Amino acid sequence: MQQLDFSIVDSHIHQWDPYNTPHAASLAVKLLGKHPYLLDxxxxxxxxxxLIDTVGLTTHVTAPYLPENYKQDAGEYDIEQIIHIEASWHDHKGKGVVGETRFIESLPFNESTVKLGGIIGTADPCDSSFKKILKLHKQASPHFRGIRRMAAVHEDPKIHAWANEPHLYTNKKFMKGFEALAQMNLSFDAWVYSDQIRDVTALARAFPETSIVLDHFGTPVGAFGEVGSHTGLTQTSRDNIIFRWKDDLAELASCPNVYTKMSGLFMPVLGHQFHKQKKLASKQQVFDLSLPLIRHALECFGKYRVMFGSNFPMDSVSTTLVNIIDAFSDAVVSYDPDALQLVFQQNARQFYRL
Structure with a gap:
């Protein structure tokens, strides 16, 4: 565990309240919120x-996750500010997505909880009203910094698809709308599975003036165990997933407008089984499993284009936030002690214009 002498910027958390917002689980929690077993x-x-296999458990997605919950999870760590990343707001068509930005702006971010640094909402570049929706986001919050449009789709049919097509980022209509982000000085959070990283590279090369960050190192699905119907079944297949991930991440890093997030490394879709074993990964387990990924990302992107994100509460099914910060900070220091404050604070500040 590193003794951090600076405050952390967490570049990737999700906030929601199924009881009071148009959340996908709203009806279920209102009916059965007092009966966790039946709700599950x-x-x-x-x-x-x-979808259930991807998130691992249901309790963390059906319970509210608000600033006070994050503050509790962070323990004794000094969190300077957070970036909220869109979280599948249920009213997801057209202008409805702006409701999430209004909701986040209304939450009690303050000295007793944590400071709100930025909001990454969502919008569809294929929508004819895309520019108008971006303007509405900006009007809804001075913290609005950009959007995420998830494109994670896997060839394994038993792995949840977060988009309607496998190559959304190279869709001509998507790319046409995407032009508006640079024009409005907004950034883009890209999330794909690792076998789609080349689509992010193509997008970054087509729009070199747009700031793009690859969430979760590109999520190498099945790298740590069996998922879906046939992914990560053997050690050889897992090695091959990592080999391709390494090559594609290195190619993406050649685009100077792209950063990546050291986040989401303990989602069940990577093949972790901790939630099935009804236990949480220790700090040492987090360090051992994540170190090869973190070192490779730092080798590719360097210490100025990697930023820390907790992906909480999504990664809470596998370990604690304190264990993640402990282990990830040790991993960064093992690569380069001078990278620690950059990765855990300054790079996010710079990218998101905090």
Missing amino acids: KMVRMVKPQD
Whole structure:
């Protein structure tokens, strides 16, 4: 564990409240919120199995996650500010997505909880009203910094798809709308599975003036164990996933307008089984599993284009936030002690214009 003599910027958290917002689980929690066992059963009945397998458990997505919850999870760590990343707001069509930005802006971010640094909302570049929706986001909050449009789709049909097509970022209509981001000085959070990283590279090369950050190192699905119907079944297949991920990440890093987030490394979709074993990964386990990924990302992007993000509460199914900060900071120091404050504070400040 590093003794950090600076405050942390967490570049990737999610906030939600199924009880008071148009959340996908709203009806279920209002009916069964006082009965956790029945609530879990209902969610598992109505949601597709591939989604359940991707998130691992249901409790963290059906419970509110608000500034005070994050403050508690952070323990004794001094969190300077956070970036909220869009979290599948249920009213996701057209202008409805602006409701999430208004909701986040209304939350109690203050001295007793944590400071709000920025909001990354969502919008569809394919929408004919895309520019207008971006303007509405900006009007809704002075903290609005850009958007994320998830494109994670896997060839394994039992792995949840977060978009309607496998190559959204190279869709001509998407790319046409995407021009507006640079024009409005907004950034883009890209999230794909690792076998789609080349799509992010193509997008970055087509729009060299747009600041892009690859979330979660590009999520090498199945790198740590079996997921879906046939992904990560053997050590050889897992090695091949990592080999391709390494090559594609290095190619993406050649684009100077692209950063990446050291985040989301303990989502079940990577093949972690901790939630099935009903235990949390220790700090040492987090360090051992994440170190090869973190070192490779730093080798590719350097110490100025990697930023820390907790991905909480999504990664809480596998370990604690304190264990993640402990282990990730040790991993960064093992690569280069001078990178620590850059990765955990300054790079996010610079990228998101905090």
